[in-house]
Amino acid sequence: MKRAILAFLFFVAPLFSQGVEPAANDGWSEAVRGLRARLVFGEERVAFGTRLPEVYLELHNASDIGNPMEFDFSGQKSLQFELRTTDGKPAAKPTSMFVDGFVLGPFHITLPRDGTFRFPVTWSGYSITPDFGMMLCFETAVWEIPRADKADYFLSATLEIPQTPRDPKKMEAWHGTIKIPAVKAPTSK
Numbered sequence: 001m002k003r004a005i006l007a008f009l010f011f012v013a014p015l016f017s018q019g020v021e022p023a024a025n026d027g028w029s030e031a032v033r034g035l036r037a038r039l040v041f042g043e044e045r046v047a048f049g050t051r052l053p054e055v056y057l058e059l060h061n062a063s064d065i066g067n068p069m070e071f072d073f074s075g076q077k078s079l080q081f082e083l084r085t086t087d088g089k090p091a092a093k094p095t096s097m098f099v100d101g102f103v104l105g106p107f108h109i110t111l112p113r114d115g116t117f118r119f120p121v122t123w124s125g126y127s128i129t130p131d132f133g134m135m136l137c138f139e140t141a142v143w144e145i146p147r148a149d150k151a152d153y154f155l156s157a158t159l160e161i162p163q164t165p166r167d168p169k170k171m172e173a174w175h176g177t178i179k180i181p182a183v184k185a186p187t188s189k
Contacts, residue, residue: 026038027039027040027181027183028060028181029178029179029180029181030178030179031062031063032176032177032178033063033174033175033176034061034062034063034064034065034069034174035059035060035061035062035063035069035111035174035176035178036059036060036062036178037057037058037059037060037157037159037178037180038057038058038180038181038183039055039056039057039058039121039155039156039157039180039183040055040056040058040118040183041053041054041055041056041183041185041186042054042055042056042120044186047128048128048129048130048131049130049131049132050128050129050130050131050132050133050134050135051133051134051135051186052122052124052128052134052135052137053122053134053136053185053186054120054122055120055121055122055136055138055155056118056119056120056121057079057118057119057121057157057159057180058116058117058118059109059111059116059117059118060111060114060115060116060117061111061112061113061114061115061116062114063113065113066113067113067171068110068111068112068113068115069110069111069174070108070109070110070111070170070171070173070174071108071109071161071173071174071175072106072107072108072109072161072164072173073106073107073108073109073161074106075121075123075138075139075140076139076140077106077160078159078160078161079121079138079139079140079157079158079159079160080140080141080157080158080160081136081138081140081141081155081156081157082155082156082157082158082182083136083141083143083153083154083155083185084153084154084156084182085151085152085153085154086151086152086154091143091145091153092143093141093142093143121138121139122136122137122138123137123138123139123142124137125137125139126142129144131147132144132146132147133145133146133147133148133149133187134147134185134186134187136155136185145185145187149187151187152184152185152187153184153185153187154182154183154184154185155182155183155185156179156180156181156182156183157180158177158178158179158180159177159178159180160176160177160178161173161174161175161176161177162175163175
């Protein structure tokens, strides 16, 4: 009997508890239908003297339901970026660039309860201006920040997943719009 109670407490009881906050909770969006998101800058590479920081999207299932959260993601359709200065003015985008790169998605995302998924959203398909400073490259946007520009820039995004017809054999796919808070870009070095 003791083993049955212990098994219940170990396997079933966590399904009815609130999701635990991840260790680092800075920069997370508000949860929308149980899903939170944030942007994280990772390591950068340098190509032709221009810095190219890696940007990751992190998704966290903060739902208090034990079922996994699922949805389809497309880098071109699901995520829109904004880059602004400290005073809220939009950063200028380059007028035209040569583009030749891979497409991010579409792919299916499944997040278990209290699970976090992190993946890169930067794109390596734009022509690189040699010895320019820094470039932030995404599938739907690109910004060039000259080396002489000492302004602080903040990157934010909107994640939007439309509602899809429900498969009667599956749970309803997550859908909604999340405003991802701004994070300071590593512009000055």
